[in-house]
Amino acid sequence: MATILSIGSSSLAQEVTFQEYELDNGLHVILHQDNSAPVVATAVMYHVGSKDEDPGRTGFAHFFEHLLFEGTKNIERGKWFDIVSAQGGTNNANTTQDRTYYYEVFPSNSLELGLWMESERMLHPVINQIGVDTQNEVVKEEKRQRIDNAPYGKIMYRTGLYPHLFKKHNYGKSVIGSMEDLDAAKLEEFIAFNDKFYNPNNAVLVVAGDINVTETKKMIQEYFGPIPNKAPKFQRTKIEEEPITEAIKVTEYDSNIQVPMKVLVYRTPDMKDRDTYVLNYISTLLTGGKSSRMYKKMVDEKKMALQVIAFADALEDYGTYIMAALPIGNISLDDLQTEMDTEIERIQNELITEKEYQTIRNKFENQFVNSNSSMEGIANSLANYYLFYGDTNLINKEIEIYRSITREDIQRVARKYLNKNQRLEMDYLKQSTK
The missing domain is CATH 3.30.830.10 (Metalloenzyme, LuxS/M16 peptidase-like)
Structure with a gap:
């Protein structure tokens, strides 16, 4: 009887309703309206992770997770988090082997601010040597704390595991990357990486929460519609690994x-x-x-x-x-x-x-x-x-x-x-x- 009740309880799960469409520049947009609380999340997921990095340049995707908080043409360097907190919001980002994800959660009356900030990140990021040098030190400290000096860090972050399982595929490389690779990279390489991957045609924008769909679509078109793609949509070829036949x-x-x-x-x-x-x-x-x-x-x-x-x-x-x-x-x-x-x-x-x-x-x-x-x-x-x-x-x-x-x-x-x-x-x- 308990089994029947438990399975039946799934009908209590609230269906997540949504609309999705694409802008002319290829940005995929998903909207979820839930007016039960005055909160809204704006999020952008870029289809770029550590597997997309060039040989000898590991850690670029994770580095950009940090670098794209440095500032934009219209957001002064170091002020990103101040702007978010001043409006009662929170924000964060994370990187995996396959994607990079940025988000803000604001009171719903600050939706436009969230959309503007993410459009600024996509359209006007400031990538200069000061920012690169600053975030280089931040990433090094993160590596020390999470991997080098953390018990079982090489297990939790797979750096001690995946190199043995993936000999050809970039899954064998660390997401946080090699500090030597990051030290050796030139500023123009970071700019080129941004131009290659951080485009509307390689991203999905999600707005979820207390929104008016019609008004939200207008704001999205205003802030994201004019953003050009700096490169064609990136096409991947899966790297095939040989089967493991012996322990x-x-x-x-x-x-x-x-x-x-x-x-x-x-x-x-x-x-x-x-x-x-x-x-x-x-x-x-x-x-x-x-x-x-x-x-x-x-x-x-x-x-x-x-x-x-x-x-x-x-x-x-x-x-x-x-x-x-x-x-x-x-x-x-x-x-x-x-x-x-x-x-x-x-x-x-x-x-x-x-x-x-x-x-x-x-x-x-x-x-x-x-x-x-x-x-x-x-x-x-x-x-x-x-x-x-x-x-x-x-x-x-x-x-x-x-x-x-x-x-x-x-x-x-x-x-x-x-x-x-x-x-x-x-x-x-x-x-x-x-």
């Missing part, structure tokens, strides 16, 4: 940790592949809470591990499936690997129970009901579904993909991708300071 065994060292870690990483399909959704089910089965298989067995019952994790990291061209465990006491990393393999083999060799299956489904149903709880979150989802899936309405119907997954799918996907000869096996150890 890749490596050791990485980290002077910031006290407890070692065993990490297993498999190369998997891209984010649009249905099997990626199945891998998310497997993650919930293995480590989705204290009743999950790996947690219950390795942490609770056998007391072998301090922590266990398993999750899919899906990207535009490829994905990965990452499993890891931290040992307790004298438990060896090999013991942890054996136990993780046992749990994978269970999934491969026998169907999960009906009770487990319904529990997983319920969790995804509840996540769907509770998703899109903020205007910025809705803006991010709308942009993401359009840019990478070509189907903005997945924001409302992606749950149907999860509903279609069967117990047989879970077994099939585990057999197809989670094999010992198709993975990276890493011992992540404390580096001696002697």
Whole structure:
């Protein structure tokens, strides 16, 4: 009965209504009107990430995440955040291997300000040596804090993992990049990167919240319509990696940790592949809470591990499936690997129970009901579904993909991708300071 009630509760999820269209310059626009609170998010997602960088110039996309806050022709250098905060707003940006995302959240009476600021970023960015030098130091400090001096930083940011899995594709390069590459880059290279990627034809604009659609369209046309493209729309060719047919065994060292870690990483399909959704089910089965298989067995019952994790990291061209465990006491990393393999083999060799299956489904149903709880979150989802899936309405119907997954799918996907000869096996150890 509880299962029926939980699945039925998905009907309580508020449908995200939206309109979408394109300006003459190729900018894709998505509008979501929700007048329940006087808040509006303006967001621009550019289809450029670390995978689009040239050899010897890693870190450019992430660098631009910082650089494009420096100022514009009409926004004085260093004043961007002051303008936002003065109007009671917040803003941020982030970069992945596949895209760069900027957003502001304002009281709805400042919508026009948000649109003007993002149009300024696109049309009039000031890219000069002062800004480059300033942000170079900012990025170096970020790298020190998040990767170099952070426990397990090379795992969290994949810099210790992906170079072993991606030999040809730029996914093997760090998103934050090489400081040597950034130091060596000339100002004209940064300008050229901006001209190549930060154009209307390589972006999606989302406005979500307390808006009047007709008035918003007029403002968008006024601020974004005249922006020219500095280059033709960038055309990508997927770089194909050779299949992994033999386990890749490596050791990485980290002077910031006290407890070692065993990490297993498999190369998997891209984010649009249905099997990626199945891998998310497997993650919930293995480590989705204290009743999950790996947690219950390795942490609770056998007391072998301090922590266990398993999750899919899906990207535009490829994905990965990452499993890891931290040992307790004298438990060896090999013991942890054996136990993780046992749990994978269970999934491969026998169907999960009906009770487990319904529990997983319920969790995804509840996540769907509770998703899109903020205007910025809705803006991010709308942009993401359009840019990478070509189907903005997945924001409302992606749950149907999860509903279609069967117990047989879970077994099939585990057999197809989670094999010992198709993975990276890493011992992540404390580096001696002697």
